[in-house]
Amino acid sequence: MRTQVGIVGAGPSGLLLSHLLHLRGIESVVVEIRSRRYCETRIRAGVLEQGTVDLLSASGVGARMAREGLVHHGIVLRFGGRDHRIDLSGLTGGRTITVYGQHEVVKDLIAARLNAGGDLFFEVQDVEVLDVDTPAPRIRFGRAGTAEELRCDFIAGCDGFHGVCRPAVPPGVLTAYEHAFPLAWLGILAQVPPASEELIYSSHDRGFALLSMRSPELSRLYLQCAPDEDMNGWPDKRIWDELRRRFERDDAWTLRDGPVLQKGITAMRSFVVAPMQYERLFLVGDAAHIVPPTGAKGLNLAAADVMVLTRALEAFYATGRTDRLARYSEVCLRRVWKVQRFSWWMTSMLHRSNDGEFFDRLHRAELDYITGSRAASTALAENYVGLPFDDD
Ligand code: RFL
Ligand code: PHB
Numbered sequence: 001m002r003t004q005v006g007i008v009g010a011g012p013s014g015l016l017l018s019h020l021l022h023l024r025g026i027e028s029v030v031v032e033i034r035s036r037r038y039c040e041t042r043i044r045a046g047v048l049e050q051g052t053v054d055l056l057s058a059s060g061v062g063a064r065m066a067r068e069g070l071v072h073h074g075i076v077l078r079f080g081g082r083d084h085r086i087d088l089s090g091l092t093g094g095r096t097i098t099v100y101g102q103h104e105v106v107k108d109l110i111a112a113r114l115n116a117g118g119d120l121f122f123e124v125q126d127v128e129v130l131d132v133d134t135p136a137p138r139i140r141f142g143r144a145g146t147a148e149e150l151r152c153d154f155i156a157g158c159d160g161f162h163g164v165c166r167p168a169v170p171p172g173v174l175t176a177y178e179h180a181f182p183l184a185w186l187g188i189l190a191q192v193p194p195a196s197e198e199l200i201y202s203s204h205d206r207g208f209a210l211l212s213m214r215s216p217e218l219s220r221l222y223l224q225c226a227p228d229e230d231m232n233g234w235p236d237k238r239i240w241d242e243l244r245r246r247f248e249r250d251d252a253w254t255l256r257d258g259p260v261l262q263k264g265i266t267a268m269r270s271f272v273v274a275p276m277q278y279e280r281l282f283l284v285g286d287a288a289h290i291v292p293p294t295g296a297k298g299l300n301l302a303a304a305d306v307m308v309l310t311r312a313l314e315a316f317y318a319t320g321r322t323d324r325l326a327r328y329s330e331v332c333l334r335r336v337w338k339v340q341r342f343s344w345w346m347t348s349m350l351h352r353s354n355d356g357e358f359f360d361r362l363h364r365a366e367l368d369y370i371t372g373s374r375a376a377s378t379a380l381a382e383n384y385v386g387l388p389f390d391d392d
Pocket of ligand 2: 044220293
């Protein structure tokens with residue numbers, strides 16, 4: 001088999017890249033180790049920046065998101081028993097965020113690729129990327145028991161943090177920068193209408209909690225826990241009791257419970273590799289960087305990488321110019337580090353730390369400052385709705 005761009009991974013990065021390339025007349029093939037069903041039902045991110053929404057809409061995959069996505073104009077920071085609203089739209093000239101599940105974005109992108117006759121191969125095995133330092137890189141994989149080889153001009157490693165593309169780069173080329181937070185999130189998806197119209201980030205002495213949603217009937221809730229927390233120690237009743245305590249407010253605020261449909265633990269990590277490219281292999285999204293979820297940025301950052309790579313490939317195929325491809329990593333990393341900073345800052349400010357009472361008091365002062373100063377709330381708001389996209 002032969003294509004122009006071989007894409008490893010059918011998460012949001014790989015699917016969006018394949019879709020945007022197709023709109024520009026560039027061929028790609030996507031190989032994915034999991035099943036289509038698995039990709040379409042994996043519950044992960046939920047908050048889309050305005051820029052991500054605009055990109056999806058402008059590329060023709062925004063119709064269902066426009067109908068079912070929930071547009072939000074603000075978020076709530078809850079601490080000291082009170083709510084402090086950050087008026088995202090008022091502080092950013094009218095920008096908004098949209099709550100629409102990542103798996104819904106994935107469904108829409110898979111449907112668009114299949115309708116356009118795109119090649120998506122699910123449930124492949126033993127994926128290997130080869131010859132990326134030659135003009136003819138290859139992806140080797142097994143499909144229904146048969147060994148296949150895909151020859152390409154370029155390979156996009158969109159295979160997430162645990163994929164095979166980043167490890168395929170020879171030793172010594174990439175530098176990894178990382179920080180593991182000594183905390184994790186226990187997340188649930190529950191069949192109960194969200195107790196608030198807007199997201200609530202609650203910083204409490206017992207630990208952080210977050211109230212989000214997926215639809216008017218489905219709540220998504222998270223609790224700060226230990227990185228090695230045992231899920232067996234958390235029957236549903238204990239989760240709801242703990243959530244109620246961490247969302248307590250001076251007046252009577254109530255959190256109704258409901259059937260828990262899914263639960264899981266997510267470690268909190270910051271990770272970046274540089275450069276994000278080696279010869280004809282480009283690392284995109286979680287394959288190149290991870291942010292802790294507190295800033296709601298991972299998926300949005302992946303979409304920004306995809307945009308930069310799409311434009312660079314478009315320039316290459318239109319005129320043969322390689323300068324944009326050569327600058328892919330540098331352009332992406334500028335945004336990546338700003339987003340790392342924001343995600344680290346939100347995480348440190350909102351969670352109960354193990355660093356001692358001094359730091360907890362500093363974080364409380366920071367929350368007080370953020371919510372009391374228009375300049376400081378604006379800094380939070382402009383990062384939360386998404387920094388402007390700048391790919392020069
Ligand atoms: P993904 O989604 O991990 O997709 C990678 C795909 O590659 C496949 N794969 C392979 N395919 C072929 N060969 C191999 N050898 C392969 N190895 C792996 C995998 O099966 C998978 O299908 O990476 P991608 O596309 O870069 O997308 C990144 C996002 O998924 C991620 O950044 C976000 O989910 C992060 N995130 C959030 N981001 C936001 O923007 N807003 C949020 O509100 C938000 N909340 C979250 C989050 C992530 C969370 N978890 C579970 C980590 C909340 C949580 C709890
Ligand atoms: C989510 O809805 O899953 C979500 C929302 C906001 C975050 C992280 C996750 O910061």
